[in-house]
Amino acid sequence: MTGPVLLVLAWHAASETGVLPPExxxxxxxxxxxxxxxxxxxxxxAAMITSLGRALFGLALGGTIGVTLAVLSGLSRLGEDLIDSPIQMMRTVPSVALIPLLIIWFGIGEAPKVALIALGTAFPLYLNVYAGIRNVDLSLIEAGRALGLSRAALIRHVVLPGALPNALVGLRYSLGIAWLALVFGEQINATAGIGYLMANAREFFQTDVIVVCLVVYALLGLAVDFIVRTLERIFLSWRPAFSGT
Incomplete structure (x- = not known):
């Protein structure tokens, strides 16, 4: 906390001494x-509720798509052949570059904003879940087969739990991208949300309101990330991990 406190103090001193003009x-x-x-x-x-709803809805949609494709690709060689290459090509296209197409396809309402967030969040989850499935310890797979587990039971009790750490890492990455996509998405003719407040403040050169909105974006992202880290501690309590020295 020392760094942020010193930064705020320096900001305050620069403002009070006139080094940093209010405009x-x-x-x-x-x-x-x-x-x-x-x-x-x-x-x-009201703006926080609107923006948070957009971010979580887009994350849920993109996450569902990303995890589903990762499971299909990770568990099957045929799925990998059909899914992985197209996904690898698509993820190199910046999501922001698709905004004009999203507007043409979905108009300027809520749909393109949610679609932009979904696109941005699907790829990190896909990559991490896919890697988690493919990196499950082979000895655990062999042990499960030796115990007579069916394919479905093997996937449920061995493969998916083994991929969970990667999945949660992917979720944290996706949350960060969700907030970034939300900032861009709320510039698309928004009539509510934090981005709408920022757009109005920009028109009137209200830097104070813009900073408030930026801080809110950061705090919402931090709060959701804290929730994910809490889930990591709960679901991965069985896994010994280095906690620093």
Whole structure:
């Protein structure tokens, strides 16, 4: 916490001494005052709920697609032949570059925003789940077969649990990309959400409101990442891990 505290103190000092003009970046006291005003009117809470809903819906859609394709590709050589190469080609295309096509396909409502987030989040989950399945210890597979486990039981009790650590890592990556895609998505004719507040603030050069929105994006991302890390500790409690020295 020392680094962020020192950064805020330096920011405050630069604002108070005039080194950092308010038209370039508002000071911390102004930002806090603006945040309090937005909370009082309820605008900030409404924007947070809208943006969080978009991010989670897009993540759920993209995650479902990514995990499903990874399981099909990871468990079957035929699935790998049919799925992996197209996915590897598609993931090299920046999701942001698809915004014009998404607007043509889905219009300028909620659909292109959610689709952009889904596209961005599907690939990290696919890559990590696929790698997790293919990196399961072969000795565990052989032990399961020796115990007479069927293919379905082997997948359920050995392969998928073995891939879970990678899947959770992929989920954390996808969450980061979800917030990035959300920022871009909410620039597409948004009428609500944090991006909408930022767009309005940009028109009136309200740097304080823009900073408030950026902080909210960061805090929402941090909160969701904390939830995933908590899930890691719960579901991976069986796995010994290095915790630092």
């Amino acid at each position: 370039v970046l508002a000071g911390p006291s102004t930002v806090i005052s603006s945040a309090a005003g937005l909370i009082t009117t309820g605008d900030l809470q």
